[in-house]
Amino acid sequence: MAHFTKATSVKDWLNQRLAIEKVEKVMASEYWIPKNINFLWAMGMILVVTFVLLLVSGIFLLMYYIPTVDEAFNSVNYTIMREVNFGWLWRHIHGVAASVVFLIIYIHMFTGIYYGSYKKGREMIWISGMLLFIAFSTEAFSGYMLPWGQMSYWAGMVITNLFAGGSLHADFLVEWIRGDYVPAQAFLGRFFMLHVLLVPIAIMALIGLHFAALRIPHVNNQDGEDVDFDAESKKYLAGDKAGSKVMRFGNDFMSKDMMVVGIFLIFFFYLVFYNYGFAMDPVNFDPADGLKTPTHIYPEWYFLWSYEILRPFNIDLGLVLFGFAQVIFVFLPFLDRSPNAVPANRRGMMFKIWFWLMLCNMIVLTAMGKLPPEGVFTTIGLVAAIVFIAQWLALPIITSMEKKV
């Protein structure tokens, strides 16, 4: 039985019951961050802030949105946009944040790949991060269904058809997922549930796991240096703040983190107020019509690279390669056989080329996915898709040959 004494202050009262000082130390002032980092290390905090923006704007949208096929379109485009005071603000924040969050996720991912932050005990950080990517993708797709416009309907049609497994003709599975022969009320209802309840819960749980995975290996640094966090933090606490290689997370590192977040928010709200159009596909301002496919169907920009891997091949091969592209990033820590956990540019020519080619190729795939599947674009898309697959197959080989630096 714990011993309680008469509290001397509110803080003391709470401290006796919740150990708030201890919690503060564990979470902030004695959570150690290496000093040798740059602004790319602030992407995590930007993602947290963007997730909060999505959550808050989503809560307000949820109050007026009606998840029925007859009313969904108007509840978004008329009620929320025209009638609700500041309804447009919540919608534009939600739409722009849904798009921008993927830009930051990709920067965060490629930062991790570049600095080797998935190696030497940091594998679970990478894996939980990739699970978050999958959860965010599900969240984005299910949310895209909700306005029930033409793009919502046809994206729903195309993506659910993927589950027929090509020549397997698992139409029963597709009909089970839709609850109908085509996307209709049952489909909208269940994707609404996924978007506002199940997937957000999964995302919050995964964010918890992602942060927990950081505690033991700690944050990586710009040189991939193996920092002794125990020794360095002792040095810091003993007063040698300048000599120590680490600093406190709160409020020292946080102040820099929030500085970057501030710059991000200015850019973000510039988009929300003046340039939200990129996140609002004009085709989706036509109500869903099961008897008319829009001229070009393409996903939002963040899915284009994997869509382009599906497109140039026949359905079965396309599906296999698409599935490969979806999951292969998860296995990066195990496919990279090299012991070097240093920036890509210092790991020798082979991996340096691998990294920059992967980055450029994903940009090419993204561009080709947006263009209509005709003429030279089909060829470029095909080559880029093959290069993508080949790079992943080659990764274990070139990293095994890598010399230790």
Place this chain on the structure above:
Amino acid sequence: MEENSRRGFMGKAFGAVAAVGAVGSLVAMKRTWDPLPSVKAAGFTTLDMSKYEEGVMVTEKWRGKPIFVLKKTLAIMAEEKDKPEAQARNIKVGDANFMIAIGLCTHLGCIPAFRNDLNDFKCACHGGEFTASGLVQKAPPPRGLDIPPFKINGNKLVLGEVGPEWQTMKDNGVTL
């Protein structure tokens, strides 16, 4: 068994109860997502085949899906002449010849558009093309347009009912 104590027994007993419950709830969850009876029953579309004009592609609706109906012109018939694959898909009602198919690309289910000048279908999503007979002209679609179950009653055609003509097509692997 090392742990043959009462605690071990209780653990196993709870495991058994939980397993039954888990299986039961999975069944309930799976069945909850099944298409509703009202959805499944919504069913049959009757088309009056005498109202169609040659060479004009008309889109009908059956089970929420678009159905292509094209009364073939002489030009299309001439093109099919030496192609048994195309002829096997032909649907004859009275003296008229029709191409009837589910208007969803067999790749991923977009609706291909009919091109009047070329007498073919093109899918905007992934660039697949079909001939006026419903056969694949350009990948990625893995097979020709699917033919919905139909039954011919004089000048009428009922979609959703299986007639002998459709059964033959299915048995011969012309459609799924």
